[in-house]
Amino acid sequence: MNPSKESSTPLQDWTEEKSPMGHPAPPPYQDAPYPEMPPPGPGYPPQQGFSPQYDDPAHGHQPYPMAQQYPAQPDTVTVQPTVFVSAGPLTNPVNDYLGYSIFTLLCCFWPVGAVALSYSISTRKANQAGDQVMAERTSRMARTLNHVAVGLGIVFLIIWCCIKFL
Numbered sequence: 001m002n003p004s005k006e007s008s009t010p011l012q013d014w015t016e017e018k019s020p021m022g023h024p025a026p027p028p029y030q031d032a033p034y035p036e037m038p039p040p041g042p043g044y045p046p047q048q049g050f051s052p053q054y055d056d057p058a059h060g061h062q063p064y065p066m067a068q069q070y071p072a073q074p075d076t077v078t079v080q081p082t083v084f085v086s087a088g089p090l091t092n093p094v095n096d097y098l099g100y101s102i103f104t105l106l107c108c109f110w111p112v113g114a115v116a117l118s119y120s121i122s123t124r125k126a127n128q129a130g131d132q133v134m135a136e137r138t139s140r141m142a143r144t145l146n147h148v149a150v151g152l153g154i155v156f157l158i159i160w161c162c163i164k165f166l
Helices: 098-107 110-129 132-165
Strands: none
Touching: 098 110, 098 132, 110 132
16 A cells, blocks of 8 residues: 555556456556445444344344353364275285286287286286276286287297298
8 A cells, every 4th residue: 555646546557448367457456446435344233223132022033142151062072083995905816817918929920928927917017906896907918919029929939931942
């Protein structure tokens, strides 16, 4: 607040244009927006025509007890212990095809065998975490990739034999 400035004059950088966001700019701050109104005090002044008590029998109102005491609250707070629920390993684990993946990695088509090995490891982790759905999904993918790697390995072996011996 600057008492030397007139409160109703806009700031020097105030314009009526819209801001870049598409909204109108806010109005300038005014010290006293309504000079005819008195400043707010600590409470409302008593109103004419209303009694300070709310005991109007004509309207069926009950008298309001002004000094009502509330019951004492306990000083202690009870906190419930935190319970962490974690799933244990599956009782019937899904086949992870780890040996099959290592075989296809070393003896067949190694790029597909490496991906199959990663799915086999994911299946093993899902079995340990107790996630049946994820274990089944990654197990099927590992098996499919292992079959593809064996098929590609056989095709490349046949092509190599044909080139070598013909």
